[in-house]
Amino acid sequence: MRNIKIIDDITKDGQVTFGDGYAFVDDTAEADAILMRSTDLHGYDLPASIRAIARCGAGVNNIPIDDYAKRGVVVFNSPGANANAVKEIVLCMMVLSSRGVVQSMDWVRQNADDPDILTHAEHVKKAFVGRELKGKRVGVIGLGNVGSKVANACVYLGMDVYGYDPFISVEHAWELSRDVQRVGTLEDLCRGCDYLTLHVPSKADTVGMIGTDQLALLAPGAVLINFARETIVDEDAVDAALHEGRLSWFATDFATPKTVLMPNTFITTHSGAGTEEAEANCADMAISELKDYLENGNIAHSVNYPSCSMGKARAASRIACLHANVPNMIGQITAILAKDNANVQRMVNESAGENAYTMFDTDEHLESSTIDALKRISSMYRVRVIK
Numbered sequence: 001m002r003n004i005k006i007i008d009d010i011t012k013d014g015q016v017t018f019g020d021g022y023a024f025v026d027d028t029a030e031a032d033a034i035l036m037r038s039t040d041l042h043g044y045d046l047p048a049s050i051r052a053i054a055r056c057g058a059g060v061n062n063i064p065i066d067d068y069a070k071r072g073v074v075v076f077n078s079p080g081a082n083a084n085a086v087k088e089i090v091l092c093m094m095v096l097s098s099r100g101v102v103q104s105m106d107w108v109r110q111n112a113d114d115p116d117i118l119t120h121a122e123h124v125k126k127a128f129v130g131r132e133l134k135g136k137r138v139g140v141i142g143l144g145n146v147g148s149k150v151a152n153a154c155v156y157l158g159m160d161v162y163g164y165d166p167f168i169s170v171e172h173a174w175e176l177s178r179d180v181q182r183v184g185t186l187e188d189l190c191r192g193c194d195y196l197t198l199h200v201p202s203k204a205d206t207v208g209m210i211g212t213d214q215l216a217l218l219a220p221g222a223v224l225i226n227f228a229r230e231t232i233v234d235e236d237a238v239d240a241a242l243h244e245g246r247l248s249w250f251a252t253d254f255a256t257p258k259t260v261l262m263p264n265t266f267i268t269t270h271s272g273a274g275t276e277e278a279e280a281n282c283a284d285m286a287i288s289e290l291k292d293y294l295e296n297g298n299i300a301h302s303v304n305y306p307s308c309s310m311g312k313a314r315a316a317s318r319i320a321c322l323h324a325n326v327p328n329m330i331g332q333i334t335a336i337l338a339k340d341n342a343n344v345q346r347m348v349n350e351s352a353g354e355n356a357y358t359m360f361d362t363d364e365h366l367e368s369s370t371i372d373a374l375k376r377i378s379s380m381y382r383v384r385v386i387k
C-alpha cells in the first residue's frame with residue numbers, strides 16, 4: 001500500500017481517486033507522496049518518507065524545488081492543465097475593464113425598487129459607455145501554456161497582438177498564431193499597449209519586472225492584467241499609475257494588503273484556475289505523474305528532475321538513483337553493480353541542470369549491501385528500490 005497526503009482542496013467536490021493500492025493519510029510522516037495546490041511549503045518540515053510531490057497547477061514558486069531535489073524528492077506540476085481556465089478569465093477581465101459591465105450592474109441593483117427603472121436605465125447608460133477590444137494593442141508577456149492561448153484568443157478578437165518571451169518553447173512557438181507579433185525586448189512590448197497581460201512564472205528575472213519604467217511606456221489609460229503572480233508587478237508603481245490615471249484599470253488575481261486599497265481594480269481570489277474542468281485536468285495529470293513515479297520510477301513533468309521513462313517495471317528488480325549531475329556517477333554505480341555480479345538489463349541516465357537520474361533493471365534482486373553501497377556514493381541523494 002502506498003500512502004498519499006493531500007494538502008489543499010484539490011477539487012471542489014473533494015473527489016480524488018488514486019485507485020487500488022493507495023490510501024490517504026493525515027500524518028505526512030506516514031506518506032510516500034504529497035498531492036497539493038497552492039500552500040507555501042517554504043519552511044515546511046518535510047518528513048524523510050516523502051519521495052515525490054505533485055502540484056496540481058503550473059506555478060511552483062510555493063515549493064523549495066532545489067532544496068527538495070537535493071533531498072531526493074521529485075516535484076511535479078501539471079503544465080497546461082489549467083491554461084484554458086486562465087485564458088477565459090483574462091478575456092473576462094479585458095471585457096470588464098472596457099465596458100462598464102460591473103458598474104452598470106451595480107446601478108441596477110442600487111435602483112431595484114424604482115418602478116420606472118427601465119426608463120431611467122436608458123438615461124444613465126451613457127455613463128457606462130466603454131470601448132471595444134477590436135483593433136486595440138495588447139502585449140502578452142510569457143508565451144507558454146497560458147500566454148500563447150491568450151495571445152491567440154486576442155487575435156481572434158481582432159486585436160493587434162504583441163508577444164514577448166525570450167525562452168519560448170518550440171511547442172508553443174508552433175501553437176502561436178502567425179498574427180502574434182513577437183518582440184525582442186520588454187520595452188518594445190510595453191510601448192503603446194492598451195492592454196498588458198502577464199503570464200510568466202515568479203522567479204528571479206520576473207519579480208518586479210513591471211514597474212514605473214514599463215508602465216510609463218503603455219498607452220494612456222491602459223489596462224494591466226496580472227493573473228500570474230503578485231510578485232511580478234511593483235505594487236507601488238501600479239498604485240501610482242492608477243491614481244494618476246495612466247492606468248485605467250488593474251485586474252489581478254492576488255488580493256494583497258496593497259492591491260485591496262488601490263482604486264480601479266478587479267481583484268479575484270487566486271481563482272484563475274478555478275473551474276471544474278481545470279481542477280479535474282490538474283488532478284488527473286498530477287495523480288498519473290505520482291503513480292507512474294511511485295510504481296515504475298518514471299518521471300514526466302518534473303520541475304526539479306529530468307524526464308525519464310523505462311515503461312512498466314517488469315524485470316525482477318528496478319532501482320532508481322537520484323543524484324547530483326557530476327562526473328563519474330555512472331562509473332561508480334556500475335562498479336558497485338559489477339561487485340555484486342548484477343546483470344543490468346537496461347539502464348537510463350538523464351540530467352537536468354544540477355540534478356540527474358539513473359534508473360536500471362536487473363535480472364535478480366540486488367543484495368542489501370549493494371543498495372547500501374549505492375547510497376554511500378558521494379552526491380547520491382536517494383536510492384529507491386522500486387521493485
Ligand SMILES: NC(=O)C1=CN([C@@H]2O[C@H](COP(=O)(O)OP(=O)(O)OC[C@H]3O[C@@H](n4cnc5c(N)ncnc54)[C@H](O)[C@@H]3O)[C@@H](O)[C@H]2O)C=CC1
Nearest residue numbers: 058059142143144145146165167168199200201228272273
Ligand atoms: N492565477 C492562476 O490561477 C494561475 C496562475 N498561473 C501563473 O502563470 C504562470 C504561467 O503559467 P503557464 O503559462 O501555464 O506556464 P508556462 O511554463 O507554460 O509558461 C511560462 C512562459 O513564461 C516564459 N518566461 C519565463 N521567463 C520569462 C521572462 N523573463 N520573460 C518573458 N517570458 C518568460 C517561459 O518561456 C514560458 O513560455 C505560472 O507560472 C503561474 O505563476 C498559472 C496558472 C493558473
Ligand SMILES: O=C(O)CCC(=O)C(=O)O
Nearest residue numbers: 037038056057058059273
Ligand atoms: O488554483 C490553484 O491551485 C492555483 C493555480 C495556479 O496559480 C497555478 O497553476 O500556477
